[in-house]
Amino acid sequence: MGAGKSTLGPTLAERLGRPFVSTDEVVEERAGSSVAELFARQGEPAFRELEERAALDVLARRTLSVIELGGGGLLSAATRAGLEESAFTLHLETTPEEAWDRVAASGRPLARDPEDFRALFEERRALYEAANASVCDLDGAVLAAAGVDVSAGTLDRLGELVPGMGTVELIADALVESLYGQRVRVALGTRLAGFHVVPAGERAKTASEAERLWSALRAGRSGTIVAVGGGSTLDVAGFVAATYLRGVPWISVPTTLLAQVDAAIGGKTAIDLPEGKNVVGAFHWPARSVIDPEVLATLSAAEVKNGRAEVVKTGLLAGERLWELETSQQVRCCAAFKSAICLRDPHDRGGRAQLNLGHTFAHALETASGFSLAHGHAVALGLLAALRVSGLESDARMVQEILRPPLAKVDRDGAWAALARDKKADEGGPRLILLDAPGKPRVGVAVEPRIVRAALDSLIA
Numbered sequence: 001m002g003a004g005k006s007t008l009g010p011t012l013a014e015r016l017g018r019p020f021v022s023t024d025e026v027v028e029e030r031a032g033s034s035v036a037e038l039f040a041r042q043g044e045p046a047f048r049e050l051e052e053r054a055a056l057d058v059l060a061r062r063t064l065s066v067i068e069l070g071g072g073g074l075l076s077a078a079t080r081a082g083l084e085e086s087a088f089t090l091h092l093e094t095t096p097e098e099a100w101d102r103v104a105a106s107g108r109p110l111a112r113d114p115e116d117f118r119a120l121f122e123e124r125r126a127l128y129e130a131a132n133a134s135v136c137d138l139d140g141a142v143l144a145a146a147g148v149d150v151s152a153g154t155l156d157r158l159g160e161l162v163p164g165m166g167t168v169e170l171i172a173d174a175l176v177e178s179l180y181g182q183r184v185r186v187a188l189g190t191r192l193a194g195f196h197v198v199p200a201g202e203r204a205k206t207a208s209e210a211e212r213l214w215s216a217l218r219a220g221r222s223g224t225i226v227a228v229g230g231g232s233t234l235d236v237a238g239f240v241a242a243t244y245l246r247g248v249p250w251i252s253v254p255t256t257l258l259a260q261v262d263a264a265i266g267g268k269t270a271i272d273l274p275e276g277k278n279v280v281g282a283f284h285w286p287a288r289s290v291i292d293p294e295v296l297a298t299l300s301a302a303e304v305k306n307g308r309a310e311v312v313k314t315g316l317l318a319g320e321r322l323w324e325l326e327t328s329q330q331v332r333c334c335a336a337f338k339s340a341i342c343l344r345d346p347h348d349r350g351g352r353a354q355l356n357l358g359h360t361f362a363h364a365l366e367t368a369s370g371f372s373l374a375h376g377h378a379v380a381l382g383l384l385a386a387l388r389v390s391g392l393e394s395d396a397r398m399v400q401e402i403l404r405p406p407l408a409k410v411d412r413d414g415a416w417a418a419l420a421r422d423k424k425a426d427e428g429g430p431r432l433i434l435l436d437a438p439g440k441p442r443v444g445v446a447v448e449p450r451i452v453r454a455a456l457d458s459l460i461a
């Protein structure tokens with residue numbers, strides 16, 4: 001009571017594209033009177049009975065929803081069992097003082113005396129703390145729902161963050177292994193059963209690397225793959241996890257800015273073919289994404305710049321200048337933004353496509369470079385093209401100012417051929433993700449090939 005559920009709940013539901021249901025409102029609708037009146041007329045036990053029935057009915061609907069459970073709802077063992085069976089529960093953290101400030105003047109039946117209120121708060125605390133996650137704000141709620149942990153020091157808590165009791169096999173590139181391998185080994189302790197090193201960068205995302213990993217893995221179906229590294233390592237390791245033994249769980253532990261704000265989240269995994277980027281892949285949501293912004297301290301300036309391209313992309317989609325935040329806040333906000341979009345559209349059948357802003361150009365440049373052009377560099381260029389085609393010249397100048405990507409040294413015809421082959425192109429010409437304005441993306445816009453070609457050419461030296 002007074003934690004802020006009725007404020008946060010509807011906003012969370014809107015962000016996840018799900019209906020919002022309040023069990024108090026269901027009770028009031030059914031009883032034809034307010035909770036306060038019910039308490040006064042029939043007493044608390046009668047209200048609790050109605051509340052329990054409402055909660056169980058709402059849970060039985062099985063429609064993906066955000067449900068606000070009344071403050072005392074957890075007192076019912078039947079409701080607790082229903083939640084355990086079919087809900088992911090979030091405890092919205094608050095202090096007794098904060099909660100009292102919010103409810104003191106509300107006239108609620110159980111908020112009439114500050115001492116009684118505090119006693120009730122303490123009495124119920126243990127019930128709330130048994131929730132699947134404790135959060136204190138909207139981004140925290142979205143991240144928890146997506147299985148994403150963002151906080152300094154999580155790398156050392158990896159052992160407790162890998163669900164289950166089975167064995168763990170690690171996949172990392174050689175540089176990340178040398179920097180963080182020992183800490184990860186210590187964190188995973190005796191559960192660690194194997195360590196596999198992949199080449200650094202895009203060279204890891206090949207069919208031969210995937211095959212080598214499939215053969216080297218020893219984990220059974222109860223095992224978990226933990227991938228530690230940048231987006232390239234996560235993409236190949238996630239793909240291997242999706243396909244090995246028809247799918248085993250995996251944990252993404254991103255160590256580049258790009259992977260922390262983007263690649264580690266949402267379950268897209270892939271390898272490249274000479275014909276194109278990410279041509280072979282699978283949707284396989286990581287059981288957890290463990291994001292420790294402190295590991296970014298060892299990242300080279302060039303890799304930070306690559307990651308900033310995806311931060312700017314997210315800021316353009318969100319309509320907020322996220323790139324101006326302090327780094328760990330950038331990571332948290334971008335990770336929450338991507339998590340919400342992917343929870344709304346896990347299989348890329350609608351709104352998720354917006355995350356590919358600038359990527360049609362980026363993938364064409366990467367493919368034409370034989371994958372030697374860094375993804376973040378290509379995305380920075382792709383954003384410029386997308387903004388120019390959108391007619392947002394001043395935003396394009398701003399992005400140019402922030403990211404200053406050098407023009408790509410690739411063959412123009414080769415890049416155009418790659419763009420035409422890209423999965424986003426179809427018979428009517430390439431379909432792009434454009435912006436009406438920052439924060440207002442439009443997906444699948446058919447654009448005349450001549451305009452797309454000119455925009456692509458403007459990115460090439």
Ligand SMILES: NC(=O)c1ccc[n+]([C@@H]2O[C@H](COP(=O)([O-])OP(=O)(O)OC[C@H]3O[C@@H](n4cnc5c(N)ncnc54)[C@H](O)[C@@H]3O)[C@@H](O)[C@H]2O)c1
Pocket residue numbers: 173174175176179200201202205229230231232233235255256257258259262263264265266267268269270295296297298299300303306307375376
């Ligand atoms: N699956 C998705 O949703 C998704 C989203 C965006 C990008 N991606 C993919 O991600 C890939 C790019 O990933 P990336 O930019 O993270 O690069 P990367 O994985 O290629 O890594 C870049 C370099 O950074 C080094 N590195 C990693 N962590 C480090 C650390 N903490 N300190 C020092 N060095 C470190 C690596 O060893 C490597 O040399 C592309 O293949 C792209 O297609 C996937």
